[in-house]
Amino acid sequence: MKSLPIAFGLMGLASAAAADVTVQSCDRDVTFDKVPTAAISNDVNLTEMMLVLGLADKMVGYTGISGWKTLDEDMRSGVEELPELSAKYPSKEVLIGADADFFFAGWNYGMKVGGEVTPESLAPFGIDVYELTESCIHVGDKPKASLDDMYNDLLNLGKIFDVEDKAAALVDGYKAELAAFQETLETGDPLRVFVYDSGEDKPFTAGLYAMPTALIEAAGGTNVMDDFEKSWGTVNWEAVVEKNPEVVVIVNYGNVTAEEKRAFMMNNPAFAELDAVKNDRFVTLEYVDATPGPRNIKAVKTLSEAFWSK
Template sequence: MKGKPTMKHLMTVSLMLGLASAATAEVTVDNCGTTLSFEATPERIVVHDMNMTEMAFALGLQDKIVGLTGITGWYKTSPTFDAERGDIPELAPKYPSIENLVAASPDLFFAGWYYGMKPGGDVTPDTLAPFGIKTMILTESCVHLDKNRPTASMDLLFDDVLRLGQVMDVEAKAAGLVADWQTQLADIKARTTDQARPRVFLLDGPADAPFTAGKFAIPDAMIAAAGGMNVTHEMDTSWGRSAWETIAAANPEFLVLLDYQTGNGAADTFQFLKDHPVMAHTDAVKNERWIGLRYEELTPGPANIEAIEKMARAMHPDLF
């Protein structure tokens, strides 16, 4: 019969409908316990802070990034970071304003609580929504709004990279990165599992009261992955302050010192501890057992993996 559709024609139509359906399929990811949905892959994104920027770079998203915030106001960048950044502009050296973000017309802002946003502040997912800007929130930071979240694990990094990969339609690349990282960490775990776990204290610079990582911050999980035990694991926070007497009583055997690469960097912090009336008597200080790590190595991002290996090698030199 003239005009009757052939099987080939029906298959072609079916394929076209399937492709159209796939192209418009909604992507939904978890976002601090709520859902974040996209009807199309974001074409213009702004990323806050060095660690989240390095996640985006690892996924090859430079052509979608229309701006960065919170980089040069605090940190020195590496030549590698600068090369990967290219000519991507920085919209604000520290925390962005709504005006900074709206002017860039992004579809997506990747940031976190105290990583570009503050609860009750001017820039939040709710204040950006009226401008058509969706916000993906760094999972580690969600504890600032929900104290019932689980303690830190390396899934804080893995899940965020997988989420970003899903939203930006580079799922295979994200899955490959995570699989490689998991293999690297499995090797470190195999080497350190049967070894004594040194007591580790992380310090974010000299201060009257030590600023350090509690059980919700990713360094807690990193220290465990490197074969150590965080002496501030019981702190019911991500990052927060303790007391020098409390830390000295725990007698750490190894130190992780945040290195802002100013002055003599982490060496200046170690000298502060050597001169400190109570910390000078701890095993870690007396034996000069410490390592300096950069900000992006101690906040959720790709640099975590190499940092864990650095810690493991420094804590367990006989195993590597």
């Protein structure tokens, strides 16, 4: 077979490398004409998505972790050569100052609707934004929370960073792992489950569009707040008492420990008649397990064991 001229071959490679990639990010179509090389991720779960895809060498840093959370050993080793550019939400100046060309964040995961850091405010500085799928309910409609939200983000990151095969293999692996586990799971009627994130006067919890709803359902339960048409938000304790959860899932992070949250509910007379309190049925998920990311399948297994172990 006659070989192509070297010049033509190089041109072909160049054009292939420069081929545009378009992904849907919430209600936007975002087109990339090259692979980002100076990416920043916000929050621990989004950063883990970047790391599990092997993208540390395409990053210049991360934001929004140490201000609220601590890193476990696996996470620390993954980001040890990357700087944390902001302990909490980054300012526009932080992102511009790092010469970033890509920001992986979400609404209430590094960006706020109407805030100074948005896809529109960063665009003039050459910083493209990909938004966490779970968070899209803040800027438009979306279906209820699903593990597909997490899968979608990994697959889109794979397209953006030209690691589609790796992303597809990860997602296929997660799906197969979950299916195999669920085949062995013996359940009864779906358990009534409440997610206790934080707050004493009023609880901050997971609603219809938050990942714990999907995790609970995959484990054989139902989120008692799945009629709360938000992702994460505040409700009244009266609503929780009315729903009478059989299990409480505590999200562990911040200054108040999971044990302190459990003690608050166990020792409060207002909750004495809740089935979860009477039977002391509490299960803890770390923040990084309860939010969209690579640890979601592990979270389903943790919940299942708490729900159905005898």
